[in-house]
Amino acid sequence: MAASRVDLVLPCLDEEQALPWVLGRLPTGVRAIVVDNGCTDRSAEIARELGLLVVTEPRRGFGAAAHAGLEAADAPLVAFCDADASLDPAELPRLVELLEQGGADLVLGRRRPTIRTAWPLHARLANRVLAARMSRRTGIRLHDLGPLRVARTADLLALGLRDRRSGYSLEMVLRAAAAGWSIREVDVAYAPRMGRSKVTGTLRGTVTAVADMSRIFTEVSR
Known part of the structure; x- marks a missing residue:
């Protein structure tokens, strides 16, 4: 990949434990954009010390960040990745290659747990139900919402x-499908996150995410 071909958006809320590892795994040609979504730790400072672009988004919420x-x-392609070290940015080139070769307009990383505990049972079951609903709505066989993803900016x-x-990622898939985009999945490793989980790692977070996504299914027309 050529220099500055891909901007990688990293929504960040107190990820100082994981962020150095994530940033150390950036492929050549990928610029990180760290979005400070109300961090109370040194996440934003770490990114600035490394000379990275830090965007401040005071409105709490994954979609806002x-x-x-x-x-x-401002790169031609934009990717998204969780900043908790559960996903490896080094896997991005495979997703980007599929996009640049014309094989897709939106590429989703289908999570494959490296160990059983990487993906809590309640979150895995919720994702299975969500994937089935996405498949029915879009007419595309999908297995995962794909938190690691790439598209044309x-x-x-x-x-x-x-x-x-929490419905941002789902809305992206539904609106992309409605616009006639080709959506593909690529297997990516999914490891246990570092630090405290805010969403799917907790039952309360998962319930909130499911409610948000149910709303998106209603709001986004076919």
């Missing part, structure tokens, strides 16, 4: 994504 990063991106901005909570 992810979209702030998207709006700050201009096209993604043109989708006009509106959710700023």
Whole structure:
């Protein structure tokens, strides 16, 4: 990949334990955009000390952070990845290659747990139900929401994504499918996260995410 070909958005809320590892795994040609979503630790300082672009998004919510990063991106391609070390940015080139070869407009990383405890049972079951609903709605066989993903920056901005909570990633898939995009999955490793989980690692977080996504299914027309 050529230099500055991909901007990688890393929504970040207190990930100082994991962030150095994640940033150390960036492939050549990928610029990290760290979005400070209300960090109370040194996450943002760590990123700035490394000379990285840090965007501050005071509105709490994954969608708010992810979209702030998207709006700050200026590379032709934009990717998204959790900043908790559960996903490896070094796997991005395989997703980017599929996109650049014309095989897809949106590439999702299908999580494959490295160990059983990497993906809690309640979260895995919720994802299975979500994937089935996505498949029925889009007409595309999908197995995972794909927190590691890549698309063309201009096209993604043109989708006009509106959710700023846990439904952002789902809205992206549904609106992309409605726009006629080709959506593909690529297997990626999924490891236990570092630090405290805020969403799917807890039952309460999973319930909140499911509620947000149920709302998105209603709001986004076929």
